[in-house]
Amino acid sequence: MTTSETAAPDPKADLHRYLQEARDALLWKLDGLSEYDVRRPMTPTGTNLLGLVKHVASVELGYLGETFGRPSGEPMPWLDEGAEVNADMWATADESREYIVGLYRRAWAHADATIDALALDTIGRVPWWPSDKNEVTLHHAVVRVIADTQRHAGHADIVRELMDGAVGEKQGDNSIPPGDPEWWESYRSRLERVARQSSAQDAQDAQE
Structure with a gap:
């Protein structure tokens, strides 16, 4: 096969593919569950499905928004100074499933717009890191978000299996032996x- 017959490298497409797969896997774990079950703490430290979604939405809006001077305008009081500890890891009774899932989808769109608009070597500054070492490239930020999302999608795998035995990587492909x-x-x-x-x-x- 000649070079002309092979696909040209597209780092952004590769990064986006793995990020979107992790996003989809995480949201899929909520399918078919009641309001109670999506919020139900399943570990001694309170890990719950809707809280995982809330957390990763916040991560995307931070690392792929504010870090590059592109604030989303989404209110996230759980991250404000003086907010309750761990408030990004669970949804209050007033924060509906529809709101949290909608927030996550809006975070996707905002993050994707940042990835599309900027070169991967663009330098951003993470507001919550020490000012003398808060610079990151867009490439680094996207990899960090992928790692965080995949990690929490794995948490969601275990939480869902403990809850009702449902397993799998994605709809139509559970990636386990029959x-x-x-x-x-x-x-x-x-x-x-x-x-x-x-x-x-x-x-x-x-x-x-």
């Missing part, structure tokens, strides 16, 4: 046995 509930229970039991055997062997080795 198996009925009986197979998965057998598989999980096998892993539990191996873990216990390994623990027993480790304890025995420590005594020798």
